[in-house]
Amino acid sequence: MTDEMPAHAKDRLKGLRSSAHATGVFTSDFSVNEFLLVRKAGFEPIGLCVGTCVYHVGIQYRSWSKNQELDVLSKAMYHARELAMSRMRAEATAMGADGIVGVKLTIKRLEWDEHLLEFIAIGTGVVHGEGHTGFRAHDGGPFTSDLSGQDFWSLLHSGYRPVEMVMGSCVYHVAHRGILAGLASVGQNVELENYTSAMYEAREIAIDRMQYEAEAAKAEGVVGVDIHEGSHGWQTHVIEFFAIGTAVLPLAEEIAPEKIPNPVMVLSVND
Amino acid sequence: MGIFDIFSGPDADTVARRAAHDERIADIEESLRNGGVPAAIKDRLEGARSGRRPWTATLRPAELLIARSHGLKPIAAISATCWLHYGWSWTNGHSEGWNMALSRMREEALAAGANAVLDVKMRTIPLDVENSMDFTLVGTAVHVEGLPPSREPIIATVPALEFVKLLEADVVPTGIAIGAYYEWMNDWLNNTNLTWMGNIESERLSQLWEHVRQRAHQNLRTNARAQGNGVLAHLNFSEMFEREGQNKQKQYLARHIVVATTVDAKRGTTIPHEVRMVVDMHAGRSPLVGTAQHHQSYASNESEGAI
Numbered sequence: 001m002t003d004e005m006p007a008h009a010k011d012r013l014k015g016l017r018s019s020a021h022a023t024g025v026f027t028s029d030f031s032v033n034e035f036l037l038v039r040k041a042g043f044e045p046i047g048l049c050v051g052t053c054v055y056h057v058g059i060q061y062r063s064w065s066k067n068q069e070l071d072v073l074s075k076a077m078y079h080a081r082e083l084a085m086s087r088m089r090a091e092a093t094a095m096g097a098d099g100i101v102g103v104k105l106t107i108k109r110l111e112w113d114e115h116l117l118e119f120i121a122i123g124t125g126v127v128h129g130e131g132h133t134g135f136r137a138h139d140g141g142p143f144t145s146d147l148s149g150q151d152f153w154s155l156l157h158s159g160y161r162p163v164e165m166v167m168g169s170c171v172y173h174v175a176h177r178g179i180l181a182g183l184a185s186v187g188q189n190v191e192l193e194n195y196t197s198a199m200y201e202a203r204e205i206a207i208d209r210m211q212y213e214a215e216a217a218k219a220e221g222v223v224g225v226d227i228h229e230g231s232h233g234w235q236t237h238v239i240e241f242f243a244i245g246t247a248v249l250p251l252a253e254e255i256a257p258e259k260i261p262n263p264v265m266v267l268s269v270n271d
Numbered sequence: 272m273g274i275f276d277i278f279s280g281p282d283a284d285t286v287a288r289r290a291a292h293d294e295r296i297a298d299i300e301e302s303l304r305n306g307g308v309p310a311a312i313k314d315r316l317e318g319a320r321s322g323r324r325p326w327t328a329t330l331r332p333a334e335l336l337i338a339r340s341h342g343l344k345p346i347a348a349i350s351a352t353c354w355l356h357y358g359w360s361w362t363n364g365h366s367e368g369w370n371m372a373l374s375r376m377r378e379e380a381l382a383a384g385a386n387a388v389l390d391v392k393m394r395t396i397p398l399d400v401e402n403s404m405d406f407t408l409v410g411t412a413v414h415v416e417g418l419p420p421s422r423e424p425i426i427a428t429v430p431a432l433e434f435v436k437l438l439e440a441d442v443v444p445t446g447i448a449i450g451a452y453y454e455w456m457n458d459w460l461n462n463t464n465l466t467w468m469g470n471i472e473s474e475r476l477s478q479l480w481e482h483v484r485q486r487a488h489q490n491l492r493t494n495a496r497a498q499g500n501g502v503l504a505h506l507n508f509s510e511m512f513e514r515e516g517q518n519k520q521k522q523y524l525a526r527h528i529v530v531a532t533t534v535d536a537k538r539g540t541t542i543p544h545e546v547r548m549v550v551d552m553h554a555g556r557s558p559l560v561g562t563a564q565h566h567q568s569y570a571s572n573e574s575e576g577a578i
Contacts, residue, residue, distance in 0.1 A: 068292065151332045158336030174398065188359045189367055192403055195354035197299040199396070199405060201292070203350060204311055207327070211315065214325040221326040223335055225348045227409055229396050239398065243348075245327065 028124040029102065034149030038101065041153045043126040047095050051087030051121045054110070055080035062173045062238075067198040069205060070238065073171035076117075077240060081105065081167070084119040085144065092142040097125030098135050099143035101152045103165055105244075109233045117232060134252070137163050138218045145246045147224060155223065160248040164217040167244040168209030172202035174237045202241040203227065210243040219247030303375065308382045316383040316412075319347040328411045329390050334431035338389075341435050342416035346383045349412050351375035356403040362453035362526040366490070368406035369393070369449050369530070373426060376408045380424035385412035387425040389434050391447070393530070428504070428532045439543060442536040445499040450491025453526035454483050463521055479525050480511070487527040495533045502531035 028045040030038065038045060057080075060072040084105070092100050103123035110116040125142065128135055137143045145162035147155060155162060175194060207227065214222050225245035231238065281289070295311060302309040308316070318324035328345035330338060338345065353371035357364035380388045391410035398405070411431075414420070427434050427444035437444055462475045495502050509527040516522040 067296065071288065147332060154336055155332035158332055158339055160332070160335070189355055189357050189364045191371065192354045192356050192400075193300055193303070195400065195403070195405065196303060196352050197296050199352040199354065199407070200299045200303070200309060200312075201295050203352075204309070204315075207348065208311070208315060211324055211327060214327075219325050221328065221345065223328055224331055225327050225329045227348065227350060236398065239396065247325065
């Protein structure tokens with residue numbers, strides 16, 4: 001990387017900024033450290049990108065005593081997230097961003113109607129300082145990533161670049177007791193096999209869907225995978241299993257391998 | 272399925288989905304009962320190992336960097352669950368439940384062709400089913416370059432950075448040890464009633480606690496000895512209850528659970544590096560700081576509003 005930014009890149013940045021923000025001001029939700037590291041990685045923030053979606057979740061009948069995926073709810077969670085994410089991405093595209101870092105995806109319940117959920121995706125659109133377009137996703141649009149600015153820098157320096165935030169969801173109804181009734185009096189610890197297998201099935205469906213999305217994005221791997229469970233105000237035995245991560249590809253020519261520093265081992269003296 | 276479809280019967284799509292569900296569940300139950308790995312999971316792990324499908328890792332990018340520079344190749348995020356009903360003992364159930372989940376995780380690691388599982392987190396789903404609880408482990412199976420797949424993969428509850436730090440210091444994290452103990456105490460002579468005694472130690476309750484804690488740690492040592500020669504990063508959980516038994520006499524239940532990472536450490540070796548002061552640029556959850564968030568199953572892991 002040269003110290004001087006080329007003139008055409010400067011022009012391009014100026015143009016981008018003025019088209020999205022008449023004042024030439026960039027907006028971001030970066031902390032100071034994040035801002036410095038994103039710039040150190042060779043990127044400039046250009047603006048916050050937001051996508052929202054208020055979604056009415058349909059009704060699904062379920063049998064009280066059965067383990068089953070609630071596909072109406074699974075599809076709703078997928079569709080609503082997809083809408084919020086694609087709106088955010090469209091905003092980034094309009095700004096001319098090469099990618100969005102630090103995407104936060106949240107779900108809120110609207111208090112007056114239990115079937116209404118509000119999905120919000122928010123992140124900071126960035127452009128490469130030298131106008132390198134090799135960082136874009138496989139479809140030529142901006143990459144998306146839930147990694148923070150610090151993680152973004154670290155990822156690039158481990159020889160990978162983010163491609164797409166990938167996720168898998170499975171809303172699952174875990175059977176109520178019934179099989180338990182007979183066990184309650186028995187004085188021993190036993191495994192509840194149908195609960196265990198419910199966890200296995202639901203989790204596997206979620207992970208498999210996430211991995212499928214990564215395949216579709218032509219990624220080599222997925223970092224920062226988080227597998228967790230949430231209940232968005234549903235009845236107690238309905239749980240969403242959610243797998244999320246950032247699909248990555250190895251850097252080809254974007255950063256030369258010799259520029260990647262050897263990591264320094266540190267023992268933190270903070271507690 | 273729409274609201275009126277229940278009258279017309281399930282469509283072909285629904286029928287196929289139900290059949291797939293029944294088949295999957297049957298396979299999962301059968302595999303777990305025989306100590307194996309369910310077919311769908313085995314297939315996914317095999318795909319990730321061979322490069323046919325993307326690898327997955329719970330590692331953060333900084334951890335990925337250190338893993339790669341030290342020859343650790345991520346294969347797949349793996350998990351294991353045991354849902355246990357404690358009809359006999361809640362306290363001992365914790366030891367049984369975690370140990371069962373550990374052995375299942377080891378099977379998945381084997382199926383992934385891994386040498387070790389890093390970043391293993393202990394989790395519980397906040398689902399209130401009477402007298403039972405799930406014991407869930409989530410981690411990343413890795414292959415150590417230059418080594419054949421291990422018959423006995425290491426289960427390490429530390430993040431990748433700490434795993435490498437330990438290895439550099441010639442310390443191998445080997446697994447999880449659990450010590451659990453509980454005891455009932457009957458207060459026949461009403462010794463715990465200290466209403467008119469002023470400032471005084473409640474000796475009976477002190478003794479109960481002492482005893483329960485010592486026994487729990489004794490169990491921990493026994494459990495750890497099979498896996499290594501030391502434990503790190505303790506997690507302590509204890510509770511005491513009072514209830515009225517027959518003739519209004521008081522009964523007390525004290526329970527104590529200790530969970531720790533076992534290590535195999537050569538005595539007298541120190542880290543080969545100098546210690547340097549640095550400024551940590553991470554905001555919030557720095558991988559440099561502790562492993563506290565790793566054992567979160569004794570506190571709720573549900574955060575309001577998050578995805």
